Amino acid sequence: xxxxxxxxxxxxxxxTGREYEVDIHDGNVINAMDLRQIRxxxxxxxxxxxxxxxxxxxxxxxxxxxIDGGEGILRYRGYPIEQLAENASFLETAYLILxxxxxxxxxLDQFVHDVTFHTYIHENIRELLHSFRYDAHAMGMMVSAVxxxxxxxxxxxxxLDADTRWIQMIRIIAKMPTLAAFTYRHHRGLPHVYPENELxxxxxxLNMLFRIGVxxxxxxxxxxxxxxxxxxxxxxxxxxxxxTTMRVIGSAEADPYVSMSGAMAxxxxxxxxxxxxxxxxxxxxxxxxxNIPSFIEGVKNREERLMGFGHRVYKAYDPRASIIKRTADxxxxxxxxxxxxxxxxELEKIALNEEFFVSRNLYPNVDFYSGLIYQALGFxxxxxxxxxxxxxxxxxxxxxxxxxxxxxxxxxxPRQVYHGSGERAFVAVDER
Ligand code: SDX
Numbered sequence: 492x493x494x495x496x497x498x499x500x501x502x503x504x505x506x507t508g509r510e511y512e513v514d515i516h517d518g519n520v521i522n523a524m525d526l527r528q529i530r531x532x533x534x535x536x537x538x539x540x541x542x543x544x545x546x547x548x549x550x551x552x553x554x555x556x557x558i559d560g561g562e563g564i565l566r567y568r569g570y571p572i573e574q575l576a577e578n579a580s581f582l583e584t585a586y587l588i589l590x591x592x593x594x595x596x597x598x599l600d601q602f603v604h605d606v607t608f609h610t611y612i613h614e615n616i617r618e619l620l621h622s623f624r625y626d627a628h629a630m631g632m633m634v635s636a637v638x639x640x641x642x643x644x645x646x647x648x649x650x651l652d653a654d655t656r657w658i659q660m661i662r663i664i665a666k667m668p669t670l671a672a673f674t675y676r677h678h679r680g681l682p683h684v685y686p687e688n689e690l691x692x693x694x695x696x697l698n699m700l701f702r703i704g705v706x707x708x709x710x711x712x713x714x715x716x717x718x719x720x721x722x723x724x725x726x727x728x729x730x731x732x733x734x735t736t737m738r739v740i741g742s743a744e745a746d747p748y749v750s751m752s753g754a755m756a757x758x759x760x761x762x763x764x765x766x767x768x769x770x771x772x773x774x775x776x777x778x779x780x781x782n783i784p785s786f787i788e789g790v791k792n793r794e795e796r797l798m799g800f801g802h803r804v805y806k807a808y809d810p811r812a813s814i815i816k817r818t819a820d821x822x823x824x825x826x827x828x829x830x831x832x833x834x835x836x837e838l839e840k841i842a843l844n845e846e847f848f849v850s851r852n853l854y855p856n857v858d859f860y861s862g863l864i865y866q867a868l869g870f871x872x873x874x875x876x877x878x879x880x881x882x883x884x885x886x887x888x889x890x891x892x893x894x895x896x897x898x899x900x901x902x903x904x905p906r907q908v909y910h911g912s913g914e915r916a917f918v919a920v921d922e923r
Contacts, residue, residue, distance in 0.1 A: 504529050520549060539906055546803070549730075551738065551897065555588060555889045556729040560804035565811065567727060568592070576814050581722035582606060582692050585664060585885040588727050589892070603692070609665035610686035610695065612636075612673070613643050617683060620673050629674040629873045630759040633880060634752050636670045637663075641748035648746045650895060659747045660888045667881045668692070672699030675874055693719045696881075701869060714868055717822045721861060724811040725879050727886025728857075729804075733757040733764065737887040738894045739903040747891060754887045755880050761798070764879040766858035767865070768872045770799035774831040774838075774863075783838055791847045799859030800842060806852035815860045819867075826867040835863060 500513040500521055513525045527537030542548045557566045565572040567588050575584050579593075586594040586602050594602060619639055623632050641647060644662065649655040673683050676699075684699045687708075694710050697718065702708040728734070737754035741747070758764035773795075777786050789795040802809060823829060839855055842848045865875050894900050 502529060504531075506531055523548070539908070541908055545735070550735065550903075551730065551894065551900065553729060553890070553893055554591065555886070555893060556727045558729055558804050560802070560806050563805060563807035563810045565728070572724065572810055573814065576720050576723050579723065580692075581719045581726070581882060582664075584723045584726055585882075588885050588889045589660060605661045606665045606692065607686075607688050607695075609662050610669050610688070612640075612666050612669050616640070616643070616670075617673060620670075620677055623677065625678065625680060627677075629671070629678065629877045630755065630765075630880070632674045632677070633670060633877055634755045634759065636674075637667075637755060638749050638752035640666065641746045644746075644748070647748060650741075650744055650746060656747070656892055656895070660892075663747065663751065663884050663888065667884050668696035669699060671874070671877045671881055672696060674877065675700050675870075678871065678873070691715070691719075693722065711825055713821055713825050717818050717864060718868065720814065720818050721864065721878070722882035724814060724857065725861075725882040727883070727889060730890075731763065732760070733883065734887055734890045737891050741891040741894050742900060742903040744902075747888065750891060751884060751887055754883075758880055758883065759876055764858075764876045764883070766798050766856070767862040767875040767879060770835075770858055771831070771862040771866060771872045771875065773798045774834050777834055777838070780834055780837045783834065783841055786838075787841060787845060787847075791845075797838070797842060797848070797853065799862075800848065800855055801851070801853040802856045805854065805856065808854045809856040811857040812855040812859055815857065815864065816855075819860050819864050822864050822867050829863050829867050831866070832863050835860065 497512075498515045500515055502511045502513060503509070504511070509529075511529055513521050515521055523540050526540060529538035530536075540548070555568065557569070558564065567575060567584065568591050570587065570593070575587075579587075582603055583594060583599055586599060590598075616636055616639055620632060620636060623635075640662070644659060646655055647659045669686055676683050681703070684702050686695055687698055688695075690698055693715050697710040697715060698708040701710075730738075733754040736757040737750050740750040740753045761769045777783060786795060787797075790797050819832065823832065839859070842853070848854075861879075862872070862875050865878055866872070870878065
């Protein structure tokens with residue numbers, strides 16, 4: 492038996508009595524491939540780990556985002572989310588996430604300039620958006636539109652060239668608000684409003700969404716800043732479902748546009764980014780504070796999920812939810828109070844004192860309050876996951892580039908534990 496204090500794991504295979512020593516690194520990590528030496532017969536495949544939904548498996552090393560789920564800590568490249576939400580703009584934060592350092596003024600000016608001058612989309616993509624039904628879900632349109640961008644920039648397949656990657660990143664960050672605004676205007680049967688280069692990233696987005704007729708659109712600065720903060724809060728979140736999807740598709744060396752359309756499809760799911768839409772629908776369904784106790788009973792009986800609560804990593808309050816809750820108050824000062832907020836606040840208060848939720852460490856996550864702000868800003872619920880995807884494209888791109896530059900990475904191809912039939916002979920149809 493190895494002496495205590497060594498940074499290794501000693502494994503005894505009781506089938507053979509053999510002992511194996513496995514290195515521990517990064518404090519609590521072993522390499523799954525080190526398990527393969529554990530065999531009964533020398534020509535065995537060796538030991539595997541079984542981990543559905545990857546609940547206890549690190550798929551990568553990363554330097555982008557740090558989360559401490561127990562303490563409710565979230566940092567982008569080491570900077571606490573609270574300080575970025577307080578002091579930075581979304582594009583400044585995007586630069587930090589992509590490049591790893593806060594930009595100097597000249598770096599930021601150049602980045603803002605480059606994004607600003609790539610906001611237009613090809614007219615054929617505008618026509619593609621027109622081909623959808625008026626009531627097509629905005630996320631379905633966005634997944635298609637982002638994938639179609641790959642056909643307009645075939646050079647994006649040169650994914651190993653840093654300069655080519657960078658210009659695609661600029662294009663994606665720049666065009667996401669334009670595509671989103673065009674899907675919204677399609678819904679409303681309104682003409683598209685083209686990007687205005689003298690507006691800020693967020694003001695330009697609001698202009699393309701809501702300008703009706705007026706010569707010059709000036710969004711309320713409180714609402715413009717609130718949306719910028721929401722974009723900062725949603726920019727990345729390490730190896731979540733959609734970032735993992737981006738990495739898995741990217742590991743096959745697909746171009747960033749089709750990789751990101753896959754990530755957006757994952758985000759669309761109601762358990763992930765689609766939760767903000769599901770929260771609003773849930774609050775509307777509850778309808779009044781009086782109905783909360785029966786709804787909570789339904790959740791405890793597994794008839795319902797309290798959407799916007801719970802998280803795979805956070806077992807404390809999602810730090811983003813706290814910031815969003817404060818931002819909601821500032822927005823409602825301008826837009827007027829949303830009566831669904833009262834239901835949400837009461838729901839949170841009751842849930843945080845219910846054993847069912849406390850015992851499962853279920854706290855509000857980023858989606859619980861964000862939808863209330865989006866609704867107050869005038870967005871229909873179908874746009875809520877799109878508002879998540881716009882900033883999250885920065886995180887997806889940072890994770891994608893980190894994957895491509897990581898020498899340890901290969902094409903993603905997990906193993907399985909086979910539980911199907913053994914070999915059997917084909918039976919002709921008239922004998923079945
Ligand atoms: C996002 O990963 C990320 O970082 C994602 C994200 C990001 O920025 O990218 O943070 C964004 O996706 C936030 C999560 C948004 N989704 C929702 O709000 C949907 C509602 N929440 C859940 O469905 C759930 O909490 C998940 C999906 C978020 C996490 O699910 P897990 O980790 O797989 O946990 P689980 O489903 O196994 O639940 C553990 C227990 C279960 O109870 P038991 O069966 O063990 O008795 O908690 C219960 C669940 O039934 N539970 C809930 C619940 N969430 C978990 N019960 C009621 N309501 C809920 N919301």
